[in-house]
Amino acid sequence: MRFPTFGRLAVAVCAGALFALPALADTVRFAWLELVKDARYDERRTFFRTLSRAFGAPVAGAEVAMREARFVGQALNVEFKLERFDGADANDLLAHIDRLQAEGVHFFIVDAPAAVVAELGKATRGRELLLFNVSAADDALRQAQCQPHVFHTLANHAMQTDAMAQFLVSKKWRSVLLLEGPLADDKLLAAAFEASARRFGLKIVDKRGFVLSNDPRQRDQGNVGLLTAGADYDVVFVADTDGEFARSVPYRTVLPRPVIGSEGLVAEGWHWAWERHGAPQLTSRMMKQAGRHPSSPDWAAWIAVKSVVEAVVRTGNAPFDELVAYLASDEITIDGFKGNRLGFRPWDRQLRQPILIATHNAVIERAPIQGFLHQTNNMDTLGFDRRDSQCKF
Amino acid sequence: MHLRIRAFALCLLLSASLGSALAKGTGYVFVSSENDNAVTVLDGKTYAVVKSIKTGERPRDMKFSADGSKLLVVASNDERIDVIDIAKLEVERSFGVGDDPEMFDFSPDGKRVYVSNEEDAKVSVIELASGKIVAEIEVGEEPEGVMLSPNGKHLYVTSEVANMVHVIDTSTNEIVTNVVVGNRPRRFAATPGGAEIWVTNELGGSVTIIDGSTHAIKGTVSFTPKGFRADDVTPVGITMTRDGKTAYVTLGRANHFAVVDVASREVKSYVLVGKRAWGATLNRDESLLFVVNGLSDDISIVDTKTNKVQRSVAVGRVPYAAVIDD
Numbered sequence: 001m002r003f004p005t006f007g008r009l010a011v012a013v014c015a016g017a018l019f020a021l022p023a024l025a026d027t028v029r030f031a032w033l034e035l036v037k038d039a040r041y042d043e044r045r046t047f048f049r050t051l052s053r054a055f056g057a058p059v060a061g062a063e064v065a066m067r068e069a070r071f072v073g074q075a076l077n078v079e080f081k082l083e084r085f086d087g088a089d090a091n092d093l094l095a096h097i098d099r100l101q102a103e104g105v106h107f108f109i110v111d112a113p114a115a116v117v118a119e120l121g122k123a124t125r126g127r128e129l130l131l132f133n134v135s136a137a138d139d140a141l142r143q144a145q146c147q148p149h150v151f152h153t154l155a156n157h158a159m160q161t162d163a164m165a166q167f168l169v170s171k172k173w174r175s176v177l178l179l180e181g182p183l184a185d186d187k188l189l190a191a192a193f194e195a196s197a198r199r200f201g202l203k204i205v206d207k208r209g210f211v212l213s214n215d216p217r218q219r220d221q222g223n224v225g226l227l228t229a230g231a232d233y234d235v236v237f238v239a240d241t242d243g244e245f246a247r248s249v250p251y252r253t254v255l256p257r258p259v260i261g262s263e264g265l266v267a268e269g270w271h272w273a274w275e276r277h278g279a280p281q282l283t284s285r286m287m288k289q290a291g292r293h294p295s296s297p298d299w300a301a302w303i304a305v306k307s308v309v310e311a312v313v314r315t316g317n318a319p320f321d322e323l324v325a326y327l328a329s330d331e332i333t334i335d336g337f338k339g340n341r342l343g344f345r346p347w348d349r350q351l352r353q354p355i356l357i358a359t360h361n362a363v364i365e366r367a368p369i370q371g372f373l374h375q376t377n378n379m380d381t382l383g384f385d386r387r388d389s390q391c392k393f
Numbered sequence: 394m395h396l397r398i399r400a401f402a403l404c405l406l407l408s409a410s411l412g413s414a415l416a417k418g419t420g421y422v423f424v425s426s427e428n429d430n431a432v433t434v435l436d437g438k439t440y441a442v443v444k445s446i447k448t449g450e451r452p453r454d455m456k457f458s459a460d461g462s463k464l465l466v467v468a469s470n471d472e473r474i475d476v477i478d479i480a481k482l483e484v485e486r487s488f489g490v491g492d493d494p495e496m497f498d499f500s501p502d503g504k505r506v507y508v509s510n511e512e513d514a515k516v517s518v519i520e521l522a523s524g525k526i527v528a529e530i531e532v533g534e535e536p537e538g539v540m541l542s543p544n545g546k547h548l549y550v551t552s553e554v555a556n557m558v559h560v561i562d563t564s565t566n567e568i569v570t571n572v573v574v575g576n577r578p579r580r581f582a583a584t585p586g587g588a589e590i591w592v593t594n595e596l597g598g599s600v601t602i603i604d605g606s607t608h609a610i611k612g613t614v615s616f617t618p619k620g621f622r623a624d625d626v627t628p629v630g631i632t633m634t635r636d637g638k639t640a641y642v643t644l645g646r647a648n649h650f651a652v653v654d655v656a657s658r659e660v661k662s663y664v665l666v667g668k669r670a671w672g673a674t675l676n677r678d679e680s681l682l683f684v685v686n687g688l689s690d691d692i693s694i695v696d697t698k699t700n701k702v703q704r705s706v707a708v709g710r711v712p713y714a715a716v717i718d719d
Binding site: 067068069070071072074075076278281284285310313333335339340341377378 | 493511512532533534535552553554555556557559571572573575576577596597598622623624646
């Protein structure tokens with residue numbers, strides 16, 4: 001879009017009427033940090049389209065948000081820039097951060113597993129920068145490992161399992177058979193679900209470990225029929241962060257029961273089939289950018305950029321401290337296309353958000369589910385409320 | 394659609410919209426229903442269903458031609474506008490308007506239609522006489538509300554994603570200024586002569602008031618109906634009395650509408666209606682307000698003297714807009 005000179009002037013005057021006039025042509029830079037090799041996006045695995053895993057590397061989400069920011073950038077005379085950097089490990093990424101921060105970059109979007117996010121958070125604490133975690137759902141990052149400058153836009157496991165527990169309670173499907181995988185991440189997810197079950201009054205009738213194996217000696221752990229026999233339950237919750245086992249569970253259970261958790265019915269921050277609040281348009285922009293359907297990390301990357309842009313707009317591109325104070329405050333209104341005003345929890349910097357309960361091609365419900373109330377914000381019935389928080393900044 | 398037929402239809406339309414004084418209407422209430430692919434016609438006195446007119450897919454915004462003989466309906470999924478003949482109560486013609494159209498407005502002379510294309514982040518400008526899209530104006534993502542200034546010089550467009558109102562010079566089709574408003578701006582109303590432009594902010598829970606000549610922000614009206622959290626107050630629809638003294642703003646999830654004194658910016662009352670109240674339309678003598686409730690599939694008919702709901706009437710599935718031919 002071209003602007004005649006008088007147009008620019010009018011824009012500046014208009015913006016100035018609302019906010020302090022920013023200095024001419026300020027640039028707000030975002031640095032995207034990713035691993036050279038991130039197993040989570042290995043195409044041999046992502047082609048399964050496992051419901052609970054990323055469909056691909058989420059940088060497209062951030063790119064869509066950059067494009068959406070162009071008019072607001074013009075109105076404020078601020079240029080938003082997104083640059084992409086990768087590294088073999090946390091040390092490499094840290095070197096990028098050191099260099100970029102010296103150049104004046106404040107906003108880093110980290111697309112890496114939890115261990116890397118934790119390490120970067122620890123190493124950069126106290127510096128004039130923010131890290132946005134867009135793809136690690138681990139609860140520990142919001143609890144013991146939390147950092148005041150690490151903002152989480154991806155929903156964590158506890159939010160997902162609380163949403164699922166609310167759904168089960170609302171359906172009166174209260175007894176659950178829990179299948180837990182062998183990976184450390186599977187145990188974390190299963191533990192999150194067990195906590196949600198306690199919180200919302202579900203009964204876990206049995207917890208059984210599965211292995212991905214055809215070994216006859218491990219038959220009772222590898223065969224879905226055997227794994228789901230000898231108990232009665234309303235649903236089967238599969239805690240399988242890898243996803244390969246989970247996708248073979250539906251329809252192989254002994255009893256005709258729905259499969260939830262990592263497959264079947266999942267609790268996610270975004271789903272391409274969500275069709276309210278402008279969602280189809282966002283999904284279609286993301287599909288154009290990524291060449292595939294979007295999943296939760298795409299949304300998390302998108303809203304990380306959007307959050308900063310919103311803070312820049314509403315503070316008139318204020319100095320860093322002021323901008324961060326606004327970003328972290330209850331005053332901010334972030335539009336996540338899920339119907340609610342979103343903002344970050346002050347106690348752990350997790351983005352409050354509704355969670356979509358969905359199958360492979362339909363959104364069945366949106367949590368917080370009607371009737372689950374909270375004294376201040378119903379979205380705080382999902383995940384770590386202030387009283388559950390072990391985070392100390 | 395054959396070009397010749399289309400041109401003919403548009404010529405008809407054009408002459409219609411340039412017609413003389415408005416004839417007395419049928420009294421019918423027309424309600425578009427997104428999921429029914431139909432416009433429901435209600436009797437103006439009994440509110441009984443007279444007819445359901447089949448339209449293109451996902452009918453949304455509607456407006457009468459200037460002489461009142463035609464009703465234009467945006468059929469979003471079919472990317473066209475259907476022209477309903479009021480006398481026959483059927484779609485007589487259609488013309489294409491660009492990707493995923495949502496709302497539209499006429500130029501004051503009735504020669505052009507400006508349509509927001511939600512999917513494409515564009516406004517298409519359609520010359521009625523030729524039936525051609527004569528211009529496409531790039532705007533922020535998810536444009537929705539479209540309104541011409543009374544003198545036709547400026548076009549106002551909301552971008553739900555960019556949180557701004559684009560002010561476009563209609564002689565050049567260039568954006569002259571971008572006004573940052575509240576979050577998720579949706580629709581417009583204007584005081585007489587376009588002195589003040591009111592825009593609803595769905596997620597911001599407010600209305601931003603823009604000066605029609607300087608395009609500076611003059612004020613904000615916030616809505617706090619009792620018993621609702623800020624998150625549940627989502628203003629979308631807005632209409633104003635012709636004298637510019639009273640504005641009616643529908644509050645979406647709060648299931649209420651607000652009555653606002655325009656001069657003082659004060660909310661005079663909140664009135665309970667149906668679920669997800671969006672559309673708001675006054676009848677000609679402004680004695681009745683029709684509120685369209687998208688998620689309870691009905692409309693609430695409100696006496697504007699007492700601000701009491703007289704009755705609610707079931708219509709089609711996911712109703713979007715109501716207009717009254719009186």
